[in-house]
Amino acid sequence: MAGTSRDAARARTAQRILDAAREEFAAHGYKGATVRAIAEKAGVHPSLVMQHHGTKERLFASAARLPADDEQAAAEHVSDVLGARLDDLPPQTRALMRSMLTSPEAERAMRDHLDRRVLNLSASLEGDDAETRALLAVCGILGLTVARHFLKLEAFERISDDDLAAAASARFLTGKAGD
Template identity: 70%
Template sequence: MAATTRDQKRAQTAERILAAAREEFALHGYRGATIRAIADRAGVHASLVMQHYGSKADLFAIAAELPAGDEGGAAEHLAAVLDVRMQGLPPETRALVASMLTSPEAEATVRAFLQERVENLAASFEGDDAEVRALLAVSGILGLTVARHFLTLPAFEHVSHDELVRAASAWVSGAESA
C-alpha cells in the first residue's frame, strides 16, 4: 500500500469537512449548522474547518454547489428542494420571501440568492439551453413556494405532500431534458 502524502491527507480532510458540512446544512439549515458541529461530524478540530474553508459563509457556498455537468445530481437536488419548500418554511425564509416585494434589501437578497442558484444549476445541466432550464426550475420552485405558503391556494388542500413533490419533480425533470 502506498504511503499517503501530506497533500493527500489534507485533501481527504477537506473532503470529510465538506461532506460533514453538507449533512449539517441539510439537517439544520445555514443558521442552525455550526462550525463546531461540522467539525465534530468530520472528526476534526473546528480550527481545521476554518483553515480549509475560511468562514461558515464560504463553506456553505461551496457545500451548496452542484457538480458541473451532473444532471442526475441536479434532478436529485431539485427534488430535495421541492420536498423542503412544500413543507413549512423556517421563520427567516418566510420573513424574507414575504418582504421581497416591499423591501429593497429583501428583494436584493432574494435576487442574489436566486441568481446564484440559477448559475449553479445551469452549470450542472448540459446543452445550449441550460441557463433557461435552470431559470425555469428556480422560478417554478419560487412560484410553488409563494402559492403554497403565502397565497395558500385551496387546491393545495386536495393534494398530498408526496403527490405534489412527485408531480413537481417530474415537471422539473422534464425541464431538464426539454
C-alpha cells in the same frame, strides 16, 4: 506514483471535510456550525479544515454548492427544495416573501438569493439549456410557494405533496411531465 496516492489521500480528506460540513451546516446552520465540530465529524484536526478550504465562509460556499454536471444531484436538490416549500414556511421566509413586492430591501435580498440558486443549480445540469432549465425550476418553485402559502389554491387540497413534487421535479429539470 507516490504523488498520486498522496493526492488521492488529500482529495479523500477534503471530501470527508466537505461531507462533514454539509451535515453540520444542515443541522446547525451557518452560525451554529463550528470548524471544530466539522473537523471532529470528519476525523481531522481543525487546522486541516482551514488548510483545505481556507475560511468557514469558503467552506460553507463549497458545502452549499451542488456538484457540477450531476443531473441526479440536481434532481434530488429540486425535489428536496420542493418538499421544503410545500411544508410550512419558516417565519423569516414567509416575512421575506410577503415583503419582496413592497420593500426594496426585501426585493434585493430575494433577487440575490434566487440568482444564487439559479447559478448553483445550472452548474449541476448538463446541456446548452442548463441555465434556462435552472431558471424555470427556481421560478416554478417560487410560484408554487406563493400559490400554496399565500394564495392557497384549492388544487393543493386534491393533489398530494409527493405527486406534486415528483411531477414538478420532472417538469422543471427535463421539460417533460413525470411518468
